[in-house]
Amino acid sequence: xxxxxxxxxxxxxxxxxxxxxxxxxxxxxxxxxxxxxxxxxxxxxxxxxxxxxxxxxxxxxxxxxxxxxxxxxxxxxxxxxxxxxxxxxxxxxxxxxxxxxxxxxxxxxxxxxxxxxxxxxxxxxxxxxxxxxxxxxxxxxxxxxxxxxxxxxxxxxxxxxxxxxxxxxxxxxxxxxxxxxxxxxxxxxxxxxxxxxxxxxxxxxxxxxxxxxxxxxxxxxxxxxxxxxxxxxxxxxxxxxxxxxxxxxxxxxxxxxxxxxxxxxxxxxxxxxxxxxxxxxxxxxxxxxxxxxxxxxxxxxxxxxxxxxxxxxxxxxxxxxxxxxxxxxxxxxxxxxxxxxxxxxxxxxxxxxxxxxxxxxxxxxxxxxxxxxxxxxxxxxxxxxxxxxxxxxxxxxxxxxxxxxxxxxxxxxxxxxxxxxxxxxxxxxxxxxxx
Amino acid sequence: xxxxxxxxxxxxxxxxxxxxxxxxxxxxxxxxxxxxxxxxxxxxxxxxxxxxxxxxxxxxxxxxxxxxxxxxxxxxxxxxxxxxxxxxxxxxxxxxxxxxxxxxxxxxxxxxxxxxxxxxxxxxxxxxxxxxxxxxxxxxxxxxxxxxxxxxxxxxxx
Numbered sequence: 277x278x279x280x281x282x283x284x285x286x287x288x289x290x291x292x293x294x295x296x297x298x299x300x301x302x303x304x305x306x307x308x309x310x311x312x313x314x315x316x317x318x319x320x321x322x323x324x325x326x327x328x329x330x331x332x333x334x335x336x337x338x339x340x341x342x343x344x345x346x347x348x349x350x351x352x353x354x355x356x357x358x359x360x361x362x363x364x365x366x367x368x369x370x371x372x373x374x375x376x377x378x379x380x381x382x383x384x385x386x387x388x389x390x391x392x393x394x395x396x397x398x399x400x401x402x403x404x405x406x407x408x409x410x411x412x413x414x415x416x417x418x419x420x421x422x423x424x425x426x427x428x429x430x431x432x433x434x435x436x437x438x439x440x441x442x443x444x445x446x447x448x449x450x451x452x453x454x455x456x457x458x459x460x461x462x463x464x465x466x467x468x469x470x471x472x473x474x475x476x477x478x479x480x481x482x483x484x485x486x487x488x489x490x491x492x493x494x495x496x497x498x499x500x501x502x503x504x505x506x507x508x509x510x511x512x513x514x515x516x517x518x519x520x521x522x523x524x525x526x527x528x529x530x531x532x533x534x535x536x537x538x539x540x541x542x543x544x545x546x547x548x549x550x551x552x553x554x555x556x557x558x559x560x561x562x563x564x565x566x567x568x569x570x571x572x573x574x575x576x577x578x579x580x581x582x583x584x585x586x587x588x589x590x591x592x593x594x595x596x597x598x599x600x601x602x603x604x605x606x607x608x609x610x611x612x613x614x615x616x617x618x619x620x621x622x623x624x625x626x627x628x629x630x631x632x633x634x635x636x637x638x639x640x641x642x643x644x645x646x647x648x649x650x651x652x653x654x655x656x657x658x659x660x661x662x663x664x665x666x667x668x669x670x671x672x673x674x675x676x677x678x679x680x681x682x683x684x685x686x687x688x689x690x691x692x693x694x695x696x697x698x699x700x701x702x703x704x705x706x707x708x709x710x711x
Numbered sequence: 712x713x714x715x716x717x718x719x720x721x722x723x724x725x726x727x728x729x730x731x732x733x734x735x736x737x738x739x740x741x742x743x744x745x746x747x748x749x750x751x752x753x754x755x756x757x758x759x760x761x762x763x764x765x766x767x768x769x770x771x772x773x774x775x776x777x778x779x780x781x782x783x784x785x786x787x788x789x790x791x792x793x794x795x796x797x798x799x800x801x802x803x804x805x806x807x808x809x810x811x812x813x814x815x816x817x818x819x820x821x822x823x824x825x826x827x828x829x830x831x832x833x834x835x836x837x838x839x840x841x842x843x844x845x846x847x848x849x850x851x852x853x854x855x856x857x858x859x860x861x862x863x864x865x866x867x868x869x
Contacts, residue, residue: 344758388760392805392813405809408816416817423764437722437757 284708286677288684298693300664300684301531305709307673314661314688316534327647332358332444332616332638339634339649340438343694345388348381348429349627350649351442353634356503358444361621361638362614369605370446370612371503373432377442378502378625379597380428383421384436385628386548386586386593389692390477391418394583397686398480414476417469421590424459424466428597431456446611456601463598470591471566477587478570482580483686487666489659490539491550491575494626500551500558500592502626508554509539510575517624520633526650537655543662546630546652547691548585549576563592579663582690616642627652629692653693660691673708713752715859716769716821717742720756720776720807725840726831729777731755732844733829733851740852746859759810766814771862772821773855776807777840780830785850787858788826790815823862827854 288300303311323342327335335354340347352374359366366374391414392404401407408415426436431451433439441447490511494504508514515523526535537544544550553575556567567574572584618640624633630652637645667687668680675683717737719730734753743751756765766772778786778796788796790811805813807826814820829847831840844851 388805392760403809404805405812405816408813412817415813416819419760419763422760426761426764435757436761 284677286680286684286708288681298688300688302664302668302680302684303709304673309665309668309673310709312661312665313529313531314657314664316532316657324647324649327636327644330644332362332614332636332642332644335636335644335647336442336444337438337440340440340442342649342651344437345385345694346381346627346629346632347438348377348433348442349625349632350634351439352378352502352625353623353627353632353649354636355442355444355623356625357621357623357634357636358638359614359621360623361619361636362444362616362642363619364445364612364614366446366612367607369607370610372600372603372605373447373450373607373610374442375502376428376597376600377432377439379593379600380425380432380436382425382502382589382593382628383597384423384425384429385692386590387418387421387425389628390473390583390586390590391415391422393692394689395477395480397682397689398482398580398583417473421466421469421473421594424462425593427459427462431459443611445614446607446609448610450607450610453604460598460601463594463601466594467591467598470587470594474566474584474587474591475570477584478572480583482578482583483667483671484578485580485667485670486577487579487663488577489579489662490542490544491553492539492544492546492631492655493551493554494624494631495555496558500555500560504624504626507624507631509544510550510553513539517633518622520622520624520650521635524633524650524655526654532657534654534657535650536658537650538658543658544655545579545659546655547582548589548628549579549582550630551626552576552585552588559588559592560595563588563595566591579667579687580690582692586692614642616640618645629653629694630655651694653691656691656693660688660693663687663691712768713750714770715746715751715773715862716766716771717751717753717773717775717855718756718762718765719754720759720762720774722757725837726777726779726833726835728837729829729831729840729844730775732841733775733848736844736848737852737855740848742852742855751859758805759807760805762807762810763814763817763819766820766824769821770866771823771859772825773858774807774811774824774826775851776826776828777831778828779833780828781832782828782830785847785854786826786828786830787854788828790824790826793826793828823858823865825858827851 286302299315336351339350429436433441495506495508496504556574620637622635633650635648719734721727721730794808
């Protein structure tokens, strides 16, 4: 009796329900993955080069154009880096308004991903449109929360996509109480939506897929952070953000226009699950109580708990935004004076998808001499490939191709990858062979 | 809360700006003033997913968007016809077609929902996009007038 030779190649030519353009190729030989490539083929965008020679005050508006989903993160990392370069201390009240701005972005980005992109995978739907037929209340809730996040961003940025309100040193202007009063009421009303969302995500039929991985996030001494001046990891790293290049590397692979990131040469995870794994104790007690009610414990090694982590951050963002607007931080002027100088500075903030690191060198007149930007999706790319190998092996490589393709897409979407920063989804090519 | 919402989808960039330029041109024409006060509003929208919010409470929604093509007339499409097109230039997870399908699935959109597509070469430079919208503006205005007339006639019957 002869054993049939079997070689399988699975190709997913276009990844769907992700931000940007990517594809996945997998070759399977004798029930082992011999090749796995998450190909990102969006053309390089060269923003760092565009920034050279531009005035420092142009940077927030330019970098906001890198991403339509997380422009605030780009603006805030750039602001922090340039303020560090110019030795500027932003008043605490301005910092609070920045936190509010960031809450808006977390809220809109996470609500969009949970409801429109990820949840259909776990509930067996091809799209949110299909899902809306059976889960209309949940989808409406998602759209309400997302709209609330957008409106917070618009309050401070004049518009929610590519906002223009932020500047180095603060904001161009800040809203009056009359302007944000309706938003504050909507935030108070959203607490129950956000709490229900956490419990709903925890009740989804999430695959049980425990893996070893290294989590990396910012450490904020004052609370659960979008900001922080130190980077920590689940493997004991604790460094100042300026030390990032000494520990983290970026490297090119032939099949991707996005760089891969490594921590001491190894894949690592950034984003909501990494943040919660490292900083859950810093969440307000009221949020921790809701996590306890889910029965899920953080740190978690199940990558699919990312959707729950995102929901927890939605709840946190709603509570935090409410707190900030109720306190109504008073400022005399919305921005501090800047005296540019020849210098260098680093900034790092927690974008919805994970840490976003910037470094700028400036000339004496404040023009940009050089810029380096490391977005979260490129940092996660090596980790996604590592996860795919583990997850597909655990799922069973003898499954049929549609099942393998769907599971691979689910794994990738779980990271909420921003391929334009680094979605569209997945073209999966699987090749199987046996000896 | 206007009954008729005309929403240009897009961004300030090149071909994608056609929907926004069209809305600005319709505003300059004083379109809203041609109808009873508070009946019609015009606005620009960036991300298609924001259409849920932008159309909330309306009864007649008209979406103006760029479509890849060189048609010499404005294309009048139902949301279903838009979704069936394979030449859509939108690159992100939730495009206009998907956003409108979602709104309909939730039963929360206006009863009358129409997409007006402006055919644009996706590589057109900004000057050519403005020229294209200018050429198609009379046709666009007529399409909008017809859609509103149909909406008013239907409303009078019910």
